[in-house]
Amino acid sequence: MSSLSLDWDFAAPRIQYNSGMSPLRWLILLVILPLAVLTQAHGYVLRAIPADRSTLERPPTRLQYWFSEALEPRFSEIHLRDQSGAIIASGGVDERNPALLTMPAPADLPDGAYIVELRPAFASDGHVIAESRVFFVGEAVGGISGSAADDRAIPLEVFWRAALNLANFLFFGAASLYALTLLPAWGNVRYRAYLPERVMRRLRGIIMGALLLAIAANMLALLQQTMVFFNTSAAQALEQNLWQVVLIGSRFGDVWVFRMVLLLFSGALLFAAAYYRELFPGLALGIWRGLPWLGALFIGLSMITSHAAGSLILPWLAIAVDWLHALAAAFWLGGLLSLTAILPTALGPLDAQTRRAALRAVLSRFSRMVAPLVLLLLVSGLYNALNFFFSPSDLVSSYGRSLLIKLLLVAPILLLGGWQRRSLPAGSLAKSLPMLRLEALLMLALLLTVAWLSATPLPEPAIPQAEVAAPQASQQVGDYSISLAILPGGPGVNTVDIVIKRAEQPVDELTLHLRLVAPERDRRSAWQLAEAVDVGLYVAVGDDIDRAGKWWSLVNITDADGGVTRAAFEWEISAAAAIQVSRPPNPLHLLSLLGIAGLLVYLVAPLARRFIVALQLTVASALIALAAIGISMAVMVGGALMIAQRQQEYERTLNPPPAVVNNVLPDADSLARGRSLYDAHCAAWQDQPQDLERLLKRLPNARDEFLYAAAQDGWRDLPACADELTASQRWHIVNFLRSKERRD
Incomplete structure (x- = not known):
């Protein structure tokens, strides 16, 4: 349909619509991509040493719990209790590995049952879970068990997440509605913003309301996060200014401050567009056309602290797909709510015939844009679900039930939207507006379920993790009894615990150095000083074990008189003992990605066609362009393969396989x-x-x-x-x- 003036003046020049590209687009990329590296979302235990309800022949030297994402060091805790409930030791986040909760165990724990209390605070979304696990020394004890983490959503978190999502969707939806629907359908150059002032006034009110709602939701989020981190009430969080600690001492606080700065910046832009609309109409128009990109940035900030960033399957791609999913939903819901609020104001002064034509112009364009976005929502939603559901039992978890409720709400919305699209040609404002409002109400209910889903812990996936015992051994060298354990004992970051005793008594005031050697490759680490963390317990942490195979652990023990005693241990490191933090995509993931790619091509095809037409390509120039693109891609792929091959050759040159291998343990x-x-x-x-x-x-x-x-x-x-x-x-x-x- 051709562009339509609200005053039905076909003689007036209409705008030549150009979607354009705003500099804010680059701001989005520069902000979202680095933050996506820094954050993941709502993790779970990947591996535990000792395992839950395991029975140990001798006391452990250290307790370690690896999580699927980084933790907040200031708010994460681990406590060890005896079977009477008394705390006998405590620990926290490892300095070298932010995803590891660890603590040295007291020396010579007596036989009995022990309870490990875990309270990790995840750095991405700020979720805190509390659970306990049990292990036994000697023989198992009946009547003692751990407690699972609560997988229910916190109502206050659901409330502020729903409010924040509504604000983001309204901001993006209203701004996109202006640029992609209202301007092409109703735009007229006689108006400074190409739309009548009454329409612009309503749009400004919607976006300003969205900004105020986002600020209020952000404030509530800070309060709720403080209550969770400190396990306290709202009154204490405010009276003791605990929120300031969260603001300056957590990643949640960093994202919170950045979001607030962007909200204030957006408010300043909106004020400038309104204040200078008479003096600098071009500036005001540019701001309005750039607001959708800023709205996409707000939604992106929510995505990088969502469940998608914690995906075990290509987390970067999961964030991108989740972002597309949210953008499609935001255009549909935010645009629908904005359209419902604008139509009475925009069409009220018009006569019945003009009103019907104007309504048909805007609804037909909006429906054409929403139709492929609905397909994008379904396909991207399928991809997102495949990232977190690995077995049928996941469907009956709290997260699975919340997702089912969401899907039950999606069905009537799709039916209502489809029916409304079919009845569009004969529709009037009196008939269309109630249906639009009903559709908007259903989508608001859907938005609440989305917030509930975001606040609900994910089902813990059954990661194929082999139950490989951590390498540990003991030996007597002179007067010293030396026990050494490597945790977890696979390639990657490991903790080496060394216990030194003399005459069955732990020995302190020693200096220990550790070296790890791969004899078959003739490679060795530098000597590392082991830290004395308890009487007789010395600890070193490093990532020198980089692959499976034969390894030696060499320990030099220096006493107060300078005498050196050597202990040496030989291990067969198994790749199965490594912490598995990723999973490959399955065929359904690949099919979903192909569907998403096809829908994106369909959506950008009109822009591509206009770009190609503007180039005025001939057959010869088109062939040259295609050949140049093909050659460039071949050069890039070939260059990448060549660089990888050169790196392998360089590594072989620096560290060739030894001609002779030392097979004598240097004990x-x-x-x-x-x-x-x-x-x-x-x-x-x-x-x-x-x-x-x-x-x-x-x-x-x-x-x-x-x-x-x-x-x-x-x-x-x-x-x-x-x-x-x-x-x-x-x-x-x-x-x-x-x-x-x-x-x-």
């Missing part, structure tokens, strides 16, 4: 034998102190095969050691030489 016995063999067969090295000093200085970066070659063939002026040495004896010498490495 205290190997060092003693190596010293004896060195003194007996490499004594000539002492006659070349300068070359020997140069060799020792190369130890931090030297490989074992280099030292083996030096002992076998000599190096510089250092002669070869005795020819009659076996390979095993030479490796003992290598281990002894490496023990002389300086750690300063």
